[in-house]
Amino acid sequence: MDLSEQQVGRVWVVTARGRLDGATSGQFAQQMEALVTGTEPRLVVDFSGVEFVSSAGLRVVLGLVKKVKTLKGALALCAVQPAVREVLEITGFAGMIDIHPERATALTALS
Amino acid sequence: MTRFAADIVPNPVAIAGLTGDVAAFLRDAGVDARAVHHVALVIEEILTNVATHGGSPDAQATVALEVQRDRISGEIGDRGKPFDPRSGPDPDIAAPLEERRIGGLGLHLVRKLTSVLDYRSDGKQNRTAFSIPREQERGLSHGPQ
Numbered sequence: 001m002d003l004s005e006q007q008v009g010r011v012w013v014v015t016a017r018g019r020l021d022g023a024t025s026g027q028f029a030q031q032m033e034a035l036v037t038g039t040e041p042r043l044v045v046d047f048s049g050v051e052f053v054s055s056a057g058l059r060v061v062l063g064l065v066k067k068v069k070t071l072k073g074a075l076a077l078c079a080v081q082p083a084v085r086e087v088l089e090i091t092g093f094a095g096m097i098d099i100h101p102e103r104a105t106a107l108t109a110l111s
Numbered sequence: 112m113t114r115f116a117a118d119i120v121p122n123p124v125a126i127a128g129l130t131g132d133v134a135a136f137l138r139d140a141g142v143d144a145r146a147v148h149h150v151a152l153v154i155e156e157i158l159t160n161v162a163t164h165g166g167s168p169d170a171q172a173t174v175a176l177e178v179q180r181d182r183i184s185g186e187i188g189d190r191g192k193p194f195d196p197r198s199g200p201d202p203d204i205a206a207p208l209e210e211r212r213i214g215g216l217g218l219h220l221v222r223k224l225t226s227v228l229d230y231r232s233d234g235k236q237n238r239t240a241f242s243i244p245r246e247q248e249r250g251l252s253h254g255p256q
Binding site: 021051052053055056058059081087090091 | 123124126127130131134144145147148149151152155156159216217219220223224
């Protein structure tokens with residue numbers, strides 16, 4: 001899994017590529033948690049390049065969402081591939097996390 | 112008929128490698144992206160469960176797939192403790208709420224994404240069989256628009 005981040009205003013935009021599974025979820029958690037700091041952290045995670053998400057990946061996403069909420073911040077996903085989107089819906093994650101079709105709309109919502 | 116078969120000692124890195132191979136195989140066979148993802152995911156979740164709860168971390172497991180016209184059928188064999196994925200573990204009622212919500216996610220996905228899920232054990236070997244429909248089958252089942 002490759003992650004690259006850029007700051008747009010006060011929002012971190014993280015572009016994720018690859019697989020979010022039992023082999024990569026630890027690294028993903030570590031890199032994301034480094035951005036979930038301070039007060040009211042705001043993050044958009046671009047999932048357009050994420051081709052695979054397993055339950056191990058979902059657990060990490062859940063942990064991040066909880067941490068962001070504790071810090072009174074916001075986290076949104078955008079451009080989620082259809083099969084991954086289905087996984088988020090089946091597991092109830094789609095109801096817990098803001099998911100936007102495009103990066104631009106996610107940025108507008110969090111800015 | 113297009114078939115895939117592999118042996119694996121399940122650990123996170125080996126499972127990721129195998130499910131990556133499975134996805135490449137299915138894409139090459141012309142399977143739609145949804146079914147490619149979900150077959151790889153079901154294999155990942157079942158093997159992860161074997162690795163985590165099977166009690167025989169060094170025992171080899173087998174994965175066999177068959178691409179059929181309307182579905183992908185698979186069978187995973189392992190020598191871990193007998194476990195029927197259709198039954199699932201009892202929830203840990205002593206766990207904090209947040210842990211209870213994430214527990215069992217993998218098996219939940221396996222049950223929801225498969226159209227067929229069977230299990231049998233001969234006392235030594237577990238065999239978990241599953242099917243996942245291909246896109247044209249799902250389309251046909253919806254009838255004319």
